[in-house]
Amino acid sequence: MSHLLHLDSSARSASFSRELSARFAEVWRAANPGAGYTYRDVAADPVPPIGQAWTEICDALLQAGITDPAGYASVVKTPEQREAWAVIEPLLAELLAADVVLIGAPMYNFSIPATLKLWIDQVTFPKMSLAGKAFVVAGARGGSYLPGTPREPFDHHERYLRDFFAGHYDVRDVTFLNSELTNALVDPGLSPRDPERIASREQALLGAEKAGREA
Numbered sequence: 212m213s214h215l216l217h218l219d220s221s222a223r224s225a226s227f228s229r230e231l232s233a234r235f236a237e238v239w240r241a242a243n244p245g246a247g248y249t250y251r252d253v254a255a256d257p258v259p260p261i262g263q264a265w266t267e268i269c270d271a272l273l274q275a276g277i278t279d280p281a282g283y284a285s286v287v288k289t290p291e292q293r294e295a296w297a298v299i300e301p302l303l304a305e306l307l308a309a310d311v312v313l314i315g316a317p318m319y320n321f322s323i324p325a326t327l328k329l330w331i332d333q334v335t336f337p338k339m340s341l342a343g344k345a346f347v348v349a350g351a352r353g354g355s356y357l358p359g360t361p362r363e364p365f366d367h368h369e370r371y372l373r374d375f376f377a378g379h380y381d382v383r384d385v386t387f388l389n390s391e392l393t394n395a396l397v398d399p400g401l402s403p404r405d406p407e408r409i410a411s412r413e414q415a416l417l418g419a420e421k422a423g424r425e426a
Contacts, residue, residue, distance in 0.1 A: 212246055212247060213246040213310045214246060214248070214249070214308050214309050214311075215236065215240070215243075215246065215248050215249070215311045215312075216308070216309035216311070216312045216313065217232060217236050218232075218250075218312070218313065218314045219254065220252075220253050220314070220317070220326045220327035220330075221324065222319075222324065222326075223317075226317060227390040227412065228316060228317040228390070229315050230390075230416070231315065231349035231350075231415055232313055232315035232419075234420060234423070235347055237423070238419065238423030239311065242424050249308070253327060254326045257326050257329065258326070258330045259333075260329055260332070261295075261329075262291075262295060263291070264292045264294065265295050265332075267289075267292055268299075271286035271288075272286055272336055272337055273337045278337070278339065280307055283303075284296065299333055306341070310344060311344070311345045311347065311426050312346045312347070313346075313349065314347070314348050314372075316350050316372065317351040318353065318356070318366075321367045322371060323368060323371065335379055335380075339379065339380065340381040341380040341381065342381040342382060344382055344384070346376055346384065346385045347422055348369070348386070350388065350390070351389065352389060352391050353393050355391045355404075355407070355411075356389075369387050373387075386426075388419050389411075390408075390415040391407070391408065392404055392405075392411060393408060393412075395407070396408065
């Protein structure tokens with residue numbers, strides 16, 4: 212049975228990235244009746260930052276040559292490591308159980324929200340492969356960072372996630388759904404481009420529906 216892990220990370224309770232991720236999840240669940248579904252809001256319920264014990268677990272995995280997540284717990288020895296593992300284990304179990312990972316990820320300051328980075332840190336270990344899983348990112352950006360635009364070089368949002376999934380998880384099956392120019396709603400300097408914002412949102416929502424049916 213397929214399983215969808217759905218994360219949101221926007222600081223806004225009503226946001227474009229949440230709208231997109233919700234649309235994908237709604238369509239996916241309708242197309243996969245009876246499938247598993249797990250939702251986690253890392254903005255409303257933040258994941259703690261990694262600490263010294265997490266680094267010790269990573270070092271022990273490297274030294275032991277353990278790359279299968281099923282063996283991770285075997286290197287957890289000290290009380291501090293067990294405390295760190297108590298945070299890691301449920302997050303990692305959710306990720307490993309998923310066939311499709313849906314991440315609502317707005318662009319903040321050219322990159323991803325700190326709350327999402329905290330989750331990524333907790334569930335990422337040396338030489339870890341998640342090949343075979345599909346990732347979908349529902350993003351929102353205040354400006355336009357599309358190829359060929361002046362701000363394209365500042366996109367450390369999609370580019371970071373794409374590189375991370377490929378470099379750390381060995382995952383290249385990634386779909387990005389980005390709603391661009393969302394600040395046209397509030398920034399007078401961007402207000403003339405509101406028609407572009409509307410078109411981008413509509414295109415992203417249609418993309419979410421299509422991806423939800425096909426994932």
